[in-house]
Amino acid sequence: MPVKPLALLALLAAGCSAPAPSFTAALTSPTDVVLSWPNDGAGHRVDYANAPDGPWTTLGFLPPHTTSYHHPDLIPETPFYYREQPFSGPVSAETTPGAPAAPDATRLHAVASGDTVTFTWAGHSPDEAGFLLEIRRPGAPEFAPVEVTDPGATTCALSLLPGEERSAYRLRALHYGPLSPVVHQTTGKER
Template sequence: MPVKPLVLVALLAAGCSEASPPAFTATLTSPTAVVLTWQDDGAGHRVEYANDPAGPWTTLRFLPAHTMSYRHPDLIPETPFYYRVQPFTGPVSTDLVAVTSDGTVTVTWPDRTRDEAGFLLEIRRPGAPDFDPVEVTDPDVTTCLLSLLPGEEGSAYRVRTLHYGPLSPVVHQTTGQAPSS
């Protein structure tokens, strides 16, 4: 006896699994704000944007591991914005020297690798639970001078050797009209 089409559709649907959520999305949350989201892969992420899919690309922020979203606010109305993220990993240096003087801190560390993409200097401000990225250097640079902001006296520092993973697909949003005043 032949299988009726409705039964066949039901049998096929029963064997299908739900599609997994997109790995990287851009959502317009107001006429001039975009929220980017991605899945937690355990890495930190460099967030970049451009106004043309071919670039040039500008780094918005280096985000710590386990951060899965970024809000890009106060954008130019009626403008295309293209986004991509790139995971980064790397060991934290334990041989770090930070010297504070006259509102600045000089941080130095040894370069023990030959293939790094650079170094990421991170700060943990007094009372903060986590480190935040504060400066990125080029490869082979082993010193960084920072001006201390109010409340950063007594901060802890660490340096991470940067190794980048693959770039995400590019996602796009065009901002809306500016709110009328």
């Protein structure tokens, strides 16, 4: 049964309102956009495009409990469209390069050679959207996403940055949630 206009006005006057949007984009300067969403405990992939239907470029995979992303120094007077998608997946394995390999075939193995680490694992999640390799740099309290593979992958190589030699790594079978609605901001004139 449709709500009559007077009844709707009474609801609004009583403090009821439309739900707040769950994914927003705000200009914080003429050329900076901050994206925000509620803390749902998941990680989030953030994408942007310059047209509402793409093509889309991934800005980043953000760790669980992250609720915003700063997209800085954008082209002035340009439309930017954004979407986000939650992701999850149980931790499949952890390793540190140079650690002895475990007999478990699903364990993540890491072999360092110079400034490159090659990771291998046994595929064991038939419905994954890929695998997410995460790094915990020395002294960092948490893991952060560092590489995403295609579905069915069982190996990837990662070039180490200075200071990452004694990092720990973990692997997740990646599963995506629904895409958010697309939000939009047009940057202003540069000052």
